[in-house]
Amino acid sequence: MNCPETNNPPTQYASDRNLRARLRLWEAQEPRFDLYRWVLGLADIGAGDAVIDIGCGNGAYLPQVTALGGLPVGVDLSAGMLRAVTHRPVVAASAEHLPFRGATFDIALAPHMLYHVDDRPRAIDELRRVLRPDGVLVAVTNGAQHMAALRDLVETAARRADRDWVMSRMSTEAFSLENGSDQLATAFDEIRLVLPPNPVTVRIVDPEVVADYVASVADFYESGISQPWTEIVTEVRDRVAAIVAERGFFEVTGVTGAFVCRS
Numbered sequence: 001m002n003c004p005e006t007n008n009p010p011t012q013y014a015s016d017r018n019l020r021a022r023l024r025l026w027e028a029q030e031p032r033f034d035l036y037r038w039v040l041g042l043a044d045i046g047a048g049d050a051v052i053d054i055g056c057g058n059g060a061y062l063p064q065v066t067a068l069g070g071l072p073v074g075v076d077l078s079a080g081m082l083r084a085v086t087h088r089p090v091v092a093a094s095a096e097h098l099p100f101r102g103a104t105f106d107i108a109l110a111p112h113m114l115y116h117v118d119d120r121p122r123a124i125d126e127l128r129r130v131l132r133p134d135g136v137l138v139a140v141t142n143g144a145q146h147m148a149a150l151r152d153l154v155e156t157a158a159r160r161a162d163r164d165w166v167m168s169r170m171s172t173e174a175f176s177l178e179n180g181s182d183q184l185a186t187a188f189d190e191i192r193l194v195l196p197p198n199p200v201t202v203r204i205v206d207p208e209v210v211a212d213y214v215a216s217v218a219d220f221y222e223s224g225i226s227q228p229w230t231e232i233v234t235e236v237r238d239r240v241a242a243i244v245a246e247r248g249f250f251e252v253t254g255v256t257g258a259f260v261c262r263s
């Protein structure tokens with residue numbers, strides 16, 4: 001298996017460009033699934049609750065937390081990401097060393113981020129430390145079959161030059177719906193895995209959306225393959241265009257869920 005050399009290459013989140021390219025792929029969902037609303041519903045935010053959103057990225061959750069009456073602090077390792085956030089306060093810090101006193105927050109959100117962290121046991125301990133004793137952590141991640149149709153196209157393209165290449169993905173391996181519970185159990189007593197009511201499926205008609213998505217993950221993989229990543233992007237785009245011409249759409253299914261954790 002060809003693991004990416006790092007779970008978080010510094011170029012990946014130098015700005016929110018790559019994250020935006022990936023989010024764009026989900027815009028054509030039918031029926032629409034509002035992931036943010038679903039996650040915040042699991043967190044059960046009440047008026048005045050102190051909320052830490054760790055790995056807040058470009059801050060998509062923060063205004064929605066405020067709208068629910070919560071008091072959010074966005075925290076991210078990347079200053080470039082935080083530049084895209086209009087909400088305040090935000091703090092540049094790693095989940096491995098949270099600059100907050102113990103028992104500061106009622107709710108911690110860790111959406112699609114723990115798989116990027118090198119010292120995950122430490123980050124999970126830190127999340128437990130900054131939560132009040134009755135606090136709740138909602139950690140969101142993906143499952144092994146996440147976007148399998150797209151992974152197949154990327155692997156087919158890459159295997160023209162690297163026969164056994166596997167698109168190893170941290171969100172479905174390092175911290176996933178399959179193995180996240182065991183990792184969280186080092187710090188939390190009660191862990192409940194919750195899945196959305198229906199599969200999250202998108203039917204894509206514009207091959208450029210898929211090409212942009214694949215281009216956005218170049219820095220995880222390009223050093224481990226023989227071809228330039230741009231050639232993989234071109235082949236996947238052409239293949240998606242052929243599928244769209246034949247069937248009218250290219251369908252991708254997301255497998256995402258959340259761990260709701262208490263101590």
Ligand SMILES: C[S@@+](CC[C@H](N)C(=O)[O-])C[C@H]1O[C@@H](n2cnc3c(N)ncnc32)[C@H](O)[C@@H]1O
Pocket residue numbers: 008013019054055056057058059060075076077078081093094095096110111112113116117118
């Ligand atoms: C896939 S993005 C998710 C952004 C946001 N949570 C969302 O769901 O839209 C992952 C984010 O985690 C951040 N990140 C990666 N490692 C981190 C760490 N050790 N501590 C804090 N943030 C980190 C990245 O900079 C990036 O903004």
